[in-house]
Amino acid sequence: MKQIDTIIFDLGGVLIDWNPEYLYLKVFNGNREKMQWFFDNICTSDWNENQDAGYPLAQATEDRVLLFPEYENEIRMFYGRWVEMLAGEITGTVTILKKLVESRNYKVVALTNWSAETFPIALERFDFLQWFEGIVVSGEEKTRKPFDAIFNLTLNRFNIKAENSIFIDDNLRNIEAAKKLGINGLLFESPDKLYKQLLTFNIYL
Template sequence: MSKIDTIIFDLGGVLIDWNPEYVFLDVFNNDKEKTKWFLDHICTSDWNENQDAGYPIAQATKDRIALFPEYEKEIKLFYGRWPDMLGGAIEGTVDILKKCIASNDYKVVALTNWSTETFPIALKRFEFLQWFEGILVSGEEKTRKPFKDIYTLTLKRFNINAQNAVFIDDNLRNIEAAKALGIHGIHFETPEKLRQQLKTFNIHL
């Protein structure tokens, strides 16, 4: 295996706890079934990912209300209460990030699916986002994972050789897309498991 000189982190689900259930369990009086149904059928992950690729939030909200007018109030809350969907930092992974940077052995960047309209909220809330050599935000580029162009853009922008890079993401679909371009991948589950997985790439923290 080529020596790893670059570590690429996803953000949501790896370093930052983000979950729309934090809002909608409150909206639906802790009714887990109703919350799941709403997020599976109304404000879906596919719909949210469209905004991650640069679609305007105001228009997306209007579009959704046109489809489901009976849920106008709840749909407006998706982005109206978006900051409440942010949990805290995933501290175990933040510690790994800190050690990766402190070692001075790696270029450390981030590749995230995130709306350019909401990302500034995270930038203000999480100091560690300033530690990266660079962050590629999907909403700014008008594309997103797992599309090929966002990976090739990341490699080009940060001068990364794919075979010398490892990409950490909590979505297996995104890992498979990176691997197709020759980037090594780690499917994130827990910080503890990540430490062990990094050792397979001779990264000891």
């Protein structure tokens, strides 16, 4: 059994309940089909991830409005009403984080795809973000998961050995990228399942 000494948490979808549906279900009056079409064609996840890698929100908005002028209002809402996409903390995972930090047995850091412009809102809202030894924010580093550069940066910055670390993320693409670098990956599905997954590494909370 590998000796785990570091836990690396993703934030959105693992510790923080962030979902653009919380805003756009209101915008599209509950019409899920219209909302999904908008996400698939206008404000896509690829487009949003470009901002997670440091592209300015204002410029990204204007670029999109230029391409889809008939959806100007809806496009401007994406970052204009971004705070409405934040529902709160995922309590069960925050409890796991707290126990890991309080045990003092592990180095606990975060690695998140997040715009540098909106991350201060999360820092202000969620006290548990202060518990980490450090947080790597993609928008500040001008790169993002699943690229090797941001994983290597995290390992180097916090003096982490890949094989002695566990990375927790709700995106399988990111888990697979981490595993290719020798980092142990856990796909997050629920706090209860995460408890059980950690047990397989002899981490008892």
